[in-house]
Amino acid sequence: MKKLQSFANDLVMLVMAFFLAACSDSNKKPSEDGLVSVTLQTDWYAQAEHGGFYQALAEGYYEELGLDVTINQGGPNALVTQKVATGNSEFGIGRSDDVIVHASRGLPLVIVGALMQRDPQALLFHQESGIKDFKDLDGKTVMATPGALFLQFLERRYDITINVTPLDYGMSRFLADKDFIQQCFITNEPYYVAKEGASPGTLLIADSGFDPYRVIYANRSFAKKNPGLVKAFVAASIRGWESYMNGPRDSAHTIIRQANPKMTEEFMAFSVGAMQENNLIAGEGPQQATGLIIHSRIEETVDQLLEAGLVDAPMDVSKIAPLDYLPESLTAVAAE
Numbered sequence: 001m002k003k004l005q006s007f008a009n010d011l012v013m014l015v016m017a018f019f020l021a022a023c024s025d026s027n028k029k030p031s032e033d034g035l036v037s038v039t040l041q042t043d044w045y046a047q048a049e050h051g052g053f054y055q056a057l058a059e060g061y062y063e064e065l066g067l068d069v070t071i072n073q074g075g076p077n078a079l080v081t082q083k084v085a086t087g088n089s090e091f092g093i094g095r096s097d098d099v100i101v102h103a104s105r106g107l108p109l110v111i112v113g114a115l116m117q118r119d120p121q122a123l124l125f126h127q128e129s130g131i132k133d134f135k136d137l138d139g140k141t142v143m144a145t146p147g148a149l150f151l152q153f154l155e156r157r158y159d160i161t162i163n164v165t166p167l168d169y170g171m172s173r174f175l176a177d178k179d180f181i182q183q184c185f186i187t188n189e190p191y192y193v194a195k196e197g198a199s200p201g202t203l204l205i206a207d208s209g210f211d212p213y214r215v216i217y218a219n220r221s222f223a224k225k226n227p228g229l230v231k232a233f234v235a236a237s238i239r240g241w242e243s244y245m246n247g248p249r250d251s252a253h254t255i256i257r258q259a260n261p262k263m264t265e266e267f268m269a270f271s272v273g274a275m276q277e278n279n280l281i282a283g284e285g286p287q288q289a290t291g292l293i294i295h296s297r298i299e300e301t302v303d304q305l306l307e308a309g310l311v312d313a314p315m316d317v318s319k320i321a322p323l324d325y326l327p328e329s330l331t332a333v334a335a336e
Helices: 007-024 048-058 080-085 096-104 149-158 172-176 189-195 220-225 227-246 250-259 265-277 295-308 328-334
Strands: 036-041 067-072 091-095 109-116 121-126 141-144 163-166 181-185 200-204 214-219
Touching (some): 036 080, 036 227, 048 227, 048 265, 080 096, 080 109, 096 214, 109 227, 149 295, 181 189, 189 200, 214 227, 220 227, 227 265, 250 265
Parallel strands (some): 036 067, 036 091
Antiparallel strands (some): 121 181, 121 200
C-alpha cells in the first residue's frame, strides 16, 4: 500500500488554503470563534464503521483545520442523498454506485473522497448450508434490497438465478433457518448471529468483481463555492480514519456510545477487526490508500450501471468524482 509521506505537509497547506478560501466563499463564513460549522449526515446509527469521523472530532482534527463539525446519525430512513442535495447537510456518506445513479438523475451531488476502499456489503449464510462461493447461490433465495445492483451483477457474472425476498433488517428468520441467506455488512451481522449460537459464513461482494467505493460526498454547488472547506473536511477525515484504525480509539468510542448506547466495546472491537482483516478502509495494492479515489474504478462502476440500465448514458467521471478535494499526496497516487 502506498505510504502517504507528505500528508503532514498537506495539512499545513490546507490550513492556509482553507482560511484564504473562507474569506471569499459565499456560502460559509467563520463564526466569531474562527470556526465554520458543517454537518455530516451518516447512513446509519453511530457505529465503528463511522469511527474515523468520530476520531477526527474527538482528537480535534476538524477544529485544527477551522471546522466545527456536527455528525448526525442516520437510520433506516436517513435520506442522506436528499439531505445533501437540498443543502440540509453539507456532507454525506454512501456507496459510489448509489451516488452516481442519483447524480445521473439530476441530484447535485459530487464525490469528494473515499470512506472505504472496499465496501463491507456481504451475503450472510450458515456454514452448514455448504455454500462456498458465489456460484453456489444459483436458485437460492436471498433476503436483500430488491433491485440491488450487486444482485444483478452476480447473476450476470456467474450465470446464476437469485430469488429475492425484501430485506427486513432483522435476524430472526436467519437464525430459524439453516438455509437462509441474507444481505449483511461483514462488520455487523456475523457478530450478532454468532452470539446466538449460529456458525456464520460470508461472501464479501467486493470479491465478486463488483467493487464500488464507500464514499464521502457533498452538494455540487456547495463544493464549488467552498473548495477550501471541502478539502479541509476530507483531509481531517482521512487523518481521523488513519488514527482510528491504528488506535487507540477510546475517545471516539466514548462519543459513539453516547450517541448510540447499544454499541458495546466488544462489538466495536469486532467491527474494527473485520475492517482490518478485509482491508476495508485503506485497501491493498499500489492504487489504494485511505481516502483515495481513482477515476478508472469510478468508470468501471459507471459501465456496470450502464449495463444494468440504471444510468442512461456515459458520464464524465471528472465531474462526478473530481480529484480536486483530495490531499496532494493522494492526487499524486491517483495520477500514477
